[in-house]
Amino acid sequence: MLIHMATGLGKTRTAVALVKSLLESGMCKRILFVVDRRMLAKQAKDDGFSLISAIYSSSWISTSNFRTSRHASAHVVVIDTLEIIHSDLPASFYDLIIVDECHRGINVNRKLVFDHFLYSYLRFY
Numbered sequence: 001m002l003i004h005m006a007t008g009l010g011k012t013r014t015a016v017a018l019v020k021s022l023l024e025s026g027m028c029k030r031i032l033f034v035v036d037r038r039m040l041a042k043q044a045k046d047d048g049f050s051l052i053s054a055i056y057s058s059s060w061i062s063t064s065n066f067r068t069s070r071h072a073s074a075h076v077v078v079i080d081t082l083e084i085i086h087s088d089l090p091a092s093f094y095d096l097i098i099v100d101e102c103h104r105g106i107n108v109n110r111k112l113v114f115d116h117f118l119y120s121y122l123r124f125y
Contacts, residue, residue, distance in 0.1 A: 012048040015098050020052045023073055028095035033076045035100050044076045044100070061085070079110060086113045093117075 015033065022028040033049075035041050041060050049058035052074075059069035061077040066085050069075065075094075077085075097117060 011100060012044050013051070015100065016048045016051055019049075019074055019096070019098075020056065022096060023052075023056050029073070030094050031074045032082075032094040032097045033074060033100065034079055034082060034097060035076065036079050038078055040100065041076050041078050049074050049076065079113075083110060083113050086116050091116055 019028075019031050019033075022031070033044055035044060045058060045060045049056075052058070056073040057071070058074040058076065059065070059072040061069055061075045061081060063081055063084055066075075066077075066081075066088075094117060097114070099114075
């Protein structure tokens with residue numbers, strides 16, 4: 001699914017509402033929210049996922065903390081970090097991956113990162 005919204009219309013909050021609904025329904029247990037800049041990761045964690053943090057845990061994943069944050073319901077990660085750590089994650093680790101503003105930074109190597117998760121998903125269906 002692709003949602004295109006102009007800047008400032010609440011894409012992150014819309015995504016957080018979707019995440020909350022999916023977690024509440026049990027359709028998803030772990031969600032990855034991918035951004036292309038640290039500023040967007042901070043914004044997503046502090047302004048977006050903080051809205052549901054009383055019920056569902058979230059963590060901004062870095063190369064140094066992703067092992068200790070494995071049990072959070074929602075992970076926020078910068079694409080550069082995901083490129084480094086994706087091979088250490090089981091391909092079926094996330095039930096949903098949301099990519100926000102990453103169209104600026106997608107290249108062949110980063111496509112391989114997403115393919116790591118996609119091909120696992122396709123094998124189950």
